Amino acid sequence: MSQGNLISIPFVFEQPCPIRDVLDRIGDQWSLLILEVLEHGTMRFSEIERAIADISKQMLAKTLRRLEEDGFIRRTLYPQVPPRVEYELTELGRSFLVPLKNLIAWANENHQAICEARSDYGVKNGGR
Amino acid sequence: MSQGNLISIPFVFEQPCPIRDVLDRIGDQWSLLILEVLEHGTMRFSEIERAIADISKQMLAKTLRRLEEDGFIRRTLYPQVPPRVEYELTELGRSFLVPLKNLIAWANENHQAICEARSDYGVKNGGR
DNA sequence: GTGATCAGGTCTATTAACTAGACCAGAGGG
DNA sequence: CCCTCTGGTCTAGTTAATAGACCTGATCAC
Numbered sequence: 253m254s255q256g257n258l259i260s261i262p263f264v265f266e267q268p269c270p271i272r273d274v275l276d277r278i279g280d281q282w283s284l285l286i287l288e289v290l291e292h293g294t295m296r297f298s299e300i301e302r303a304i305a306d307i308s309k310q311m312l313a314k315t316l317r318r319l320e321e322d323g324f325i326r327r328t329l330y331p332q333v334p335p336r337v338e339y340e341l342t343e344l345g346r347s348f349l350v351p352l353k354n355l356i357a358w359a360n361e362n363h364q365a366i367c368e369a370r371s372d373y374g375v376k377n378g379g380r
Numbered sequence: 381m382s383q384g385n386l387i388s389i390p391f392v393f394e395q396p397c398p399i400r401d402v403l404d405r406i407g408d409q410w411s412l413l414i415l416e417v418l419e420h421g422t423m424r425f426s427e428i429e430r431a432i433a434d435i436s437k438q439m440l441a442k443t444l445r446r447l448e449e450d451g452f453i454r455r456t457l458y459p460q461v462p463p464r465v466e467y468e469l470t471e472l473g474r475s476f477l478v479p480l481k482n483l484i485a486w487a488n489e490n491h492q493a494i495c496e497a498r499s500d501y502g503v504k505n506g507g508r
Numbered sequence: 509g510t511g512a513t514c515a516g517g518t519c520t521a522t523t524a525a526c527t528a529g530a531c532c533a534g535a536g537g538g
Numbered sequence: 539c540c541c542t543c544t545g546g547t548c549t550a551g552t553t554a555a556t557a558g559a560c561c562t563g564a565t566c567a568c
Contacts, residue, residue: 263420265413265432274487274494275412281526283402285393291393297545304393308527313546323497333535334544344493351482358479359402365472366402369451409555425516436556441517461564462515 277322282307282315284352287341290325291349294340324348403451410435410443412480415469419451419477422468452476 265272278284282304289295289303303310316339319325324345328334341349393400405440406412417423417431429440435445444467452473458464469477 257395261398263417263431266434267420270486270488271416272447276409279407279409279412281404281407284407285400288399289391289393301545303391310528310548311526314526317467321498321501322494323501329545332544333533334542335533335546337545344490344497344515347490348486350488352477353480356399358476360398362472362475363398363402366450369472370449372451373449373551429516436558438519438557439555444554450533457516460515461515461562463517463562465516 272323277318280315282311282340286312286315286319287324287345287348287352288356290339290341290345294338297339298339300339319345405446408443410439411447412483414443414447415452415473415476415480416484418467418469418473422466425467428467435437435498448474 274331278287285304285307286300289300295303297312300316301307301309304312307315316325316327320327320339325339326342328338328340330338344379387425406415413432413435414428417428423431425444427436428444429437432440435442440451444453444455448455448467451470453467454470457470458466
């Protein structure tokens, strides 16, 4: 609170900033995964559910709604019984695939290194 | 479970796959943000805390430990009183900055479009 | 000497988020 | 007549995150 011991920090990520705003949305357990899955084309709810496997219906529905709300995907409901709902990437969503695929490529390339880091850490802190 | 109605899905993201493994770790509220903050150099615990502002101490400590465990960052403890602890990116962490900065650049470029999508969605589904 | 202060956490209690699983509509098939 | 199909929603129980008190122990003001 006092001024004397303030360390100068030129960047502060408060909530109303673009980076925070976007990262807070896509930075969750499922969003990136769903977008990656939808790269392969238009898919139905149950197809996405099967592709990700361990997502719960509720989280899938919620995450899809949020992605739709943010303009990443488009939801099309065919009023049949049983209902048919299809999800596909919008232009915005497709443009997001570019940085996303970079990220995924990095993940594939460096997964090994991460695993090694984990086991090294485990050795160093083995006891507990 | 029966075979008849299986829609062919050539890609299934089960947990033990590199993409899932990496995304499950960095795909949370704080990891990406912390890594981005640390781009600016070695920082102390309280500096990071101040830079992100609305992170709780517990989550910061936990996320830092996980990032350290995965080899993204290095933690250096100077045994003084009061304690001094510094965090910095490792080689691996720095290499991750490349895809991360792509992501952030995308976020900056498209933040406007996302906001517009949100308000459009709000109009369309205004009642509820 | 007494007490406040510092950094970097941890501990606890409250609150929010997520999960699993039941349930629903309503047309078509056996 | 009952069962099945899809895309969800609802409820109950579990897990995770948050806010805030607390801890250490050397240093400094009083």
